[in-house]
Amino acid sequence: MALLSPYSKVPELNTATVLLVENEEELQNKLANAIVQHEKDFNVNVxxxxxxxxxxxNKEARPRIDLIVFIVSLLSExxxxxAESSLSHLHSDCFLGKVCFLVTDARCxxxxxxxxxSVRKLAASHHCPVICAEHRTADGVSAAALRLLNILQxxxxxTPMSTTALYLSTLTRCSLTSDLQEDYLQ
Structure with a gap:
């Protein structure tokens, strides 16, 4: 079993690929449609x-994956x-600005x-951002899609050379507050 690596293939010109990983597919299809329908300056494969x-x-036909999004419904263990078990199948290079977590149902x-x-601890341990999304409304799905498109770009x-995926990752990664940090170290 080979690890999924972000740099194993040559990128396509003016094209980015996002991989949406969700066990229950509740938000996955809505989000994929919203990403494709948004107006953008580049082609997006979802x-x-x-x-x-x-x-x-189909490994040979698969395009290079630029962003991996783990969609986690907080209502489902x-x-x-x-998401936790899937992380072990990623090459360590993926965690340099190529992975994020999108959580739903944070208010329930x-x-x-x-x-x-738990998701925040997981994201902090892998230096990945956590995005909270509202998936019950079209506006919420559209806002999540736009945010993911910005990260994907x-x-x-x-983007201009001054912004790299690693730099974005340091700006948006999940950090632990002091009370969570104490629990994390135990």
Whole structure:
């Protein structure tokens, strides 16, 4: 089983590819459609997966993946577990501005707060950003798509040279507050 590496293929001209990984596919299709429909200056390929690793049978035809988005529903423990298990199938180079977490249902009860803390710890340990999204409204999905497109543009190298994926990652990565830091170190 080979690890998914961001630099194993040559990039296509004026094209970026985002991989949306979600176990339950609740937001995945809506988000993919919103990303494709947004007006942008470059071509976007959207790939969908339930979990990693990706199948090996179409590895040669698969384009270079510029951004991997783990969609985690805080209402589902399985969603979080799927994201955690999928991380082990990524090459360490992916964590240099090529991975982010998108969480949904952050306002829905006490169990979600515990899972949000778990996602934040996971993201902080891999130096990845966490984006909260509202998936129940079209405006919420559109806002999440626009935010992901901005991150994708940077991670694919389609911005001025002063902004790199690693620099963006340091600006947007999830950091732990002091109370979470104490729990994380234990």
């Amino acid at each position: 790939r969908l997966a339930k979990k990693l690793p990706l199948p090996v049978e 399985r969603s979080l577990q799927s 009860g006490s169990h979600t707060q515990e899972r949000l803390v 940077v991670s694919a190298g389609m």
